């Protein structure tokens with residue numbers, strides 16, 4: 001249950017990326033929310049999983065000056081630890097980040113109000129208008145912060161800016177209908193795994209609500225012109241397994257979907273996991289450390305096209 005949005009309320013936003021060409025039509029700014037109700041083992045934005053602040057350590061940037069070791073009041077830093085920071089001891093005071101001369105230590109995310117975000121992204125309005133672009137709310141999962149998101153989308157629509165929501169689909173449908181849809185032009189909707197048990201195994205939760213919400217949203221989209229694009233990130237032997245893609249394609253086809261997107265696998269998330277000290281059970285798997293080949297991608301796309309869905 002979310003509280004009504006207060007204009008001064010600030011949220012920890014992971015990042016705002018400008019000039020994006022990958023997150024919807026035209027040139028866009030992407031607002032990355034922090035916090036997600038899923039916990040996918042391959043998450044490509046692992047720094048967006050937890051809602052609160054956290055510290056990252058980039059070993060490649062560390063110059064070995066040991067300044068941080070001297071300022072930590074909790075003695076939470078130790079070169080003998082696999083990820084340098086003992087996160088059970090760390091109280092997130094930020095002293096080490098302040099002292100680090102190289103930027104190897106960083107506090108992830110930044111506290112921002114709706115107005116802070118609007119001020120940042122509205123500056124690029126001429127680029128959005130000229131390119132048919134706009135602002136994309138991504139994550140993490142933006143609908144975790146329903147009232148904040150609603151206020152942000154309203155603010156952007158008041159500016160005449162095209163709005164797009166990227167979502168994992170695990171949300172309260174009634175709240176999204178009332179608070180989000182009136183201010184949203186397009187939704188990119190992730191359907192990762194069709195089987196609920198396998199979904200729970202790899203994403204931490206079952207997916208019945210995700211599939212039901214998609215059906216409900218699609219019924220609305222076909223009536224009122226909302227653009228709804230289902231997407232599946234291709235993870236070798238998991239989401240990209242033939243049985244899974246076939247099951248999703250059948251589900252989408254039964255809903256009258258003729259356009260979807262398959263996102264080719266990239267292995268860069270392993271490094272991000274290490275910076276946050278997160279476990280990485282897939283790192284030893286050779287298929288998980290290589291980029292997906294063109295042939296593998298084409299084979300996945302062929303499954304969708306066999307069901308009448310363009311990708």
Ligand code: SF4
Nearest residue numbers: 072090091093094096
């Ligand atoms: S944030 Fe504070 S407690 Fe945590 S490692 Fe840095 S200095 Fe130590």
Ligand code: SF4
Nearest residue numbers: 062063065066068100
């Ligand atoms: S202060 Fe920064 S550069 Fe120096 S040892 Fe610590 S992490 Fe490395």
